[in-house]
Amino acid sequence: MARSVGHDDDETPAAPPPPGKDGLVEDEEEGPGAPALTDDDLGLADGVGPVDLPLIEARRPSLFQFHPKRWQVMEGQVVPLLAPMPLVGGIGNVKALKGGKVSIATAVAERAKRGWTVLRNDVEGPGTSYLYWVRVAGGGRAFLTRWETAHNGSTVVTSDPKGYVEWLRKLIDTGKIPAPKSYVLEQLKARLTQELLELKDKVRTVPSAQVELDRKKHDLAVVERELKRGGPLTPVRAKPVKTGDVVAKE
Amino acid sequence: MVINTVATLAALFPAEVVSAEWLRMRADRNITLLAHPALHYAGDAMGRGSLTFQIPRVGLDGYRILEQVADGALVADRELDDDESSLSVAPWRKSYAFTDLVMAVQSGQISSTILARDAVMAAGNTLVHMVAQLVGGGSNTSGTPGAALTGLHILQAKNRLSARSVPGPYICVLSGSQIEDFQGWLAATSGGGIQWLPATAQQIAAWGDGYQGNWGGVDIFLSNRVPTVNAGVDSAGGMFGLGGICWGDSSFAPEPDPNIVDMGGVAPGGRAKVRFERARTGHAGKTSYITHANIGAAEGDDGCIESIITLAT
Numbered sequence: 208m209a210r211s212v213g214h215d216d217d218e219t220p221a222a223p224p225p226p227g228k229d230g231l232v233e234d235e236e237e238g239p240g241a242p243a244l245t246d247d248d249l250g251l252a253d254g255v256g257p258v259d260l261p262l263i264e265a266r267r268p269s270l271f272q273f274h275p276k277r278w279q280v281m282e283g284q285v286v287p288l289l290a291p292m293p294l295v296g297g298i299g300n301v302k303a304l305k306g307g308k309v310s311i312a313t314a315v316a317e318r319a320k321r322g323w324t325v326l327r328n329d330v331e332g333p334g335t336s337y338l339y340w341v342r343v344a345g346g347g348r349a350f351l352t353r354w355e356t357a358h359n360g361s362t363v364v365t366s367d368p369k370g371y372v373e374w375l376r377k378l379i380d381t382g383k384i385p386a387p388k389s390y391v392l393e394q395l396k397a398r399l400t401q402e403l404l405e406l407k408d409k410v411r412t413v414p415s416a417q418v419e420l421d422r423k424k425h426d427l428a429v430v431e432r433e434l435k436r437g438g439p440l441t442p443v444r445a446k447p448v449k450t451g452d453v454v455a456k457e
Numbered sequence: 458m459v460i461n462t463v464a465t466l467a468a469l470f471p472a473e474v475v476s477a478e479w480l481r482m483r484a485d486r487n488i489t490l491l492a493h494p495a496l497h498y499a500g501d502a503m504g505r506g507s508l509t510f511q512i513p514r515v516g517l518d519g520y521r522i523l524e525q526v527a528d529g530a531l532v533a534d535r536e537l538d539d540d541e542s543s544l545s546v547a548p549w550r551k552s553y554a555f556t557d558l559v560m561a562v563q564s565g566q567i568s569s570t571i572l573a574r575d576a577v578m579a580a581g582n583t584l585v586h587m588v589a590q591l592v593g594g595g596s597n598t599s600g601t602p603g604a605a606l607t608g609l610h611i612l613q614a615k616n617r618l619s620a621r622s623v624p625g626p627y628i629c630v631l632s633g634s635q636i637e638d639f640q641g642w643l644a645a646t647s648g649g650g651i652q653w654l655p656a657t658a659q660q661i662a663a664w665g666d667g668y669q670g671n672w673g674g675v676d677i678f679l680s681n682r683v684p685t686v687n688a689g690v691d692s693a694g695g696m697f698g699l700g701g702i703c704w705g706d707s708s709f710a711p712e713p714d715p716n717i718v719d720m721g722g723v724a725p726g727g728r729a730k731v732r733f734e735r736a737r738t739g740h741a742g743k744t745s746y747i748t749h750a751n752i753g754a755a756e757g758d759d760g761c762i763e764s765i766i767t768l769a770t
Contacts (some may be wrong), residue, residue: 269684272594274596276596276597277596277598279602279687279766281602281603281687281690288598288602288686288687288766289686289687290593290594290686290693290764291590291593291594291684291686291693292594293590293684295590296545296547296548297545297546297547297549297587297752297753297754298587298590298591298753298754298755299590299591299594299754299755299756300509300543300544300545300755301545301547302508302545302547303547303548313509313543313545317542317543317755321596321756321759322596323596352688352689354688354689355688355689364689365689366687366688366689366690367688368687368688368690370688371687371688402601405609419604
């Protein structure tokens with residue numbers, strides 16, 4: 208809203224400013240204890256008020272989906288690496304219905320065929336939600352997860368990775384997500400070991416890689432601890448093969 | 458003494474004039490990514506009786522090798538290997554409404570020609586948005602969550618796709634922060650065995666603004682529509698070959714209305730893929746310009762996708 212300098216529309220114009228002041232209103236006090244300068248004081252014709260909505264784009268919600276092969280070390284814990292499933296008609300077999308709603312039955316079935324489990328919004332129980340929405344400055348709503356925070360007047364979205372990891376561990380502990388199988392952890396351990404070896408070479412010429420090296424050592428220790436925690440694998444039942452079944456007597 | 462200045466003669470001098478040439482706002486414009494051989498086009502739903510495609514995969518062309526049998530022994534008939542995935546097409550629209558006054562007063566920035574061009578580009582960008590949303594959802598992952606993307610991660614993804622016999626060439630879609638980290642890694646490493654081939658002006662004209670270049674035979678595209686994971690900490694980009702991500706659409710049946718223009722869009726076949734229509738609301742003195750497209754995309758063979766999960770900021 209434009210505000211004129213020195214006077215309001217319904218009042219008589221202010222007296223011209225004293226020479227040298229160029230329209231700035233003279234404060235009676237000066238220094239750190241003086242009242243804050245207003246737009247009038249600064250000679251601003253247009254008020255610059257705060258933007259009271261986040262400056263992020265509107266975005267549709269996405270549900271989480273879990274796959275038993277996708278695990279990671281995050282914040283010092285072994286947790287699943289969940290993928291997003293956008294709730295948008297036309298993407299990934301989500302079907303658009305009237306009234307802005309979508310049907311995910313086909314999407315869930317298609318994903319189940321490939322080993323994915325879709326985690327509904329209230330996976331912790333009725334009345335809970337891992338999603339929320341905010342109005343955005345460009346119009347519309349942006350859906351975010353509980354661990355993402357949008358800020359008014361900013362494009363920045365801050366994260367709470369610790370809270371997210373605690374939530375994931377809780378889902379594992381309550382059985383909503385199955386614990387990682389030991390062969391998956393072995394693969395993760397092998398990958399981390401390889402990365403550790405590469406970093407040990409790198410740190411000889413790039414000293415700053417020491418930070419990453421230390422982090423990788425810690426992650427490897429976390430996976431080894433998780434491996435020890437898990438019990439032995441239950442093998443698939445199979446009949447032993449007798450030589451005579453496949454090799455002729457000669 | 459009174460001096461007449463530009464400020465005091467406000468009635469004679471407008472506050473602003475619109476420059477003769479206008480600039481485009483920043484956006485990802487990658488529409489020709491759709492012509493890349495790695496993206497599988499499932500077909501046109503027009504006249505097919507359903508909005509859902511079933512995309513079959515058949516184990517032929519040498520998929521199964523022969524079985525060794527003893528001389529004179531019978532060989533058992535075996536089932537032909539097959540699998541399928543599906544994708545659904547959905548309507549997508551956009552509408553801009555302008556009053557008669559705006560159209561009369563504006564000095565050429567808005568015209569039906571400009572809006573029609575926007576319609577085609579928007580339809581293409583919408584499909585690219587879908588691809589970007591899907592590429593991070595593969596069950597196979599490369600990259601290190603929480604760490605910046607390096608060329609080793611891209612090489613890892615490429616090698617894993619090759620190891621799974623995924624036919625090339627591959628396409629890699631990464632977020633802006635992933636591209637930034639990759640470019641930083643390229644600059645910091647020297648004497649690399651794989652040369653980075655940055656996009657030339659002709660390639661950008663052919664592939665779109667988002668084409669970054671080629672590294673190790675992989676075409677790399679930037680899309681800021683790649684989603685984040687891990688509470689926004691990481692970007693979920695990815696690499697895929699033919700069969701990883703499929704898309705389909707539905708053409709429009711001809712409509713003999715002079716206010717409707719059907720355009721070929723970017724799909725093969727040249728049928729009317731994008732509908733651009735003009736709708737008048739006389740009571741409000743406004744005209745709406747509406748873009749329609751019916752498109753859908755979904756994962757195909759999960760083994761043909763390698764998601765790349767690395768730090769988002």
